[in-house]
Amino acid sequence: MKFSQFTLFLLLSVFLVSSGSAAEASLNTGSTAWILTSTALVLFMTLPGLALFYGGLVRSKNVLSVLMQCFAIAGLASILWLIAGYSLAFGEGNAWIGDFSKVLMAGVGKETLSGEIPESIFMLFQMTFAIITPALVVGGFAERMKFSSMLLFSALWLMLVYVPITHWVWGGGWLGSMGLYDFAGGTVVHITAGAAALVAAMVMGPRRGFPESPMMPHNMTMTVSGAGMLWVGWFGFNGGSALAANGDAAMAMLVTHISAATGAITWMAIEWVRFGKPSALGLVTGMVAGLGTITPASGFVGPGGALVIGLLAGGICFSATMFLKRVLRIDDSLDVFPVHGVGGMLGTLMAGIFSATSLGVFSGYGFADGIDSMGQQVWVQLIGIAATLGFTIVMTWGILKVVSVVTSGLRVEPDQEQEGLDIVLHEERGYDLH
Numbered sequence: 001m002k003f004s005q006f007t008l009f010l011l012l013s014v015f016l017v018s019s020g021s022a023a024e025a026s027l028n029t030g031s032t033a034w035i036l037t038s039t040a041l042v043l044f045m046t047l048p049g050l051a052l053f054y055g056g057l058v059r060s061k062n063v064l065s066v067l068m069q070c071f072a073i074a075g076l077a078s079i080l081w082l083i084a085g086y087s088l089a090f091g092e093g094n095a096w097i098g099d100f101s102k103v104l105m106a107g108v109g110k111e112t113l114s115g116e117i118p119e120s121i122f123m124l125f126q127m128t129f130a131i132i133t134p135a136l137v138v139g140g141f142a143e144r145m146k147f148s149s150m151l152l153f154s155a156l157w158l159m160l161v162y163v164p165i166t167h168w169v170w171g172g173g174w175l176g177s178m179g180l181y182d183f184a185g186g187t188v189v190h191i192t193a194g195a196a197a198l199v200a201a202m203v204m205g206p207r208r209g210f211p212e213s214p215m216m217p218h219n220m221t222m223t224v225s226g227a228g229m230l231w232v233g234w235f236g237f238n239g240g241s242a243l244a245a246n247g248d249a250a251m252a253m254l255v256t257h258i259s260a261a262t263g264a265i266t267w268m269a270i271e272w273v274r275f276g277k278p279s280a281l282g283l284v285t286g287m288v289a290g291l292g293t294i295t296p297a298s299g300f301v302g303p304g305g306a307l308v309i310g311l312l313a314g315g316i317c318f319s320a321t322m323f324l325k326r327v328l329r330i331d332d333s334l335d336v337f338p339v340h341g342v343g344g345m346l347g348t349l350m351a352g353i354f355s356a357t358s359l360g361v362f363s364g365y366g367f368a369d370g371i372d373s374m375g376q377q378v379w380v381q382l383i384g385i386a387a388t389l390g391f392t393i394v395m396t397w398g399i400l401k402v403v404s405v406v407t408s409g410l411r412v413e414p415d416q417e418q419e420g421l422d423i424v425l426h427e428e429r430g431y432d433l434h
Contacts (some may be wrong), residue, residue, distance in 0.1 A: 194341015
């Protein structure tokens, strides 16, 4: 009798364990629906959001070239991600790079899961990140790089910089194993894009006439429209990075909005005090700074932390922009490094500070435990920042040198730059009012 009871108990336990395993491996339709939506939102950030945001910031003779660069990168990055980028970023591999097990999505079908969502939508969601990151770099060399150079640079940079760092942080690599906090891309997206833009700006040199001649945005209506699309799309960028429809996603969306709003108002207020009038350009640039800075911390901090992060983003990124252009006189055309690079570093550091539960209201969604954990986590965050920054700078410089040789120079001729890239490179105009 006792043996029968024991046998029954054993069989019941096996059944429960098996049921639990099956449940864990089953599709979560709610989370799947959210990641499907988030994927569309992140692509919307690049097309048309970033394209319009950047397009309005350049001069009218170059607007079409910037729009075309964003679209071309979207197509090129998608193909490269399918062929080998996804496999090298998220394949098992080693601590430094993935493997070729998922080339052309080998072994991935409609029923294949990544956690509780289809692997196909996880791959596509990550593809949208691989699209927007090299597209952000365009802002560093806008209005002066050859289209052929841009295409080759973007392809090499995606595979040799973005893919390895993605694996380090999110694909099972060494930074992720160390416990780096980067919820949605402070290191992977913003530090890499900002550092690459800075290197490109320095290697190529300034636009003709910089800084003596003013190079004002030609269409602020276009820029503000694009900025609004970025704000909305960022909910998918950060909220979708929870990879589930749950409290993590909800909190990430809340803190994203708080930081964006605070960054926008802070930048505007600083301009108002310093220059006497608030500007639409300052308002939307502060918003982007707030969004970029909260990105790595969005899954680890609460609303109080987001408020402080947005405030710091508006002030520090504004100062970095002024310093880069007016003191160092580096022509990072669309302020990619001071907004995304500096914001990414600041946010990655703040993720280690404001996630500590000892900080009370600032830790509303933190995982760290007390001041000792905070100190250890900050050290990990600093290692992540330094590794990402150093690797990106060295590799970007090398890639630019190779591209310069292959394409016989990175930038157009002086007379072509004067005429504008729209006509010179594409035989088209952004505006035809005749």
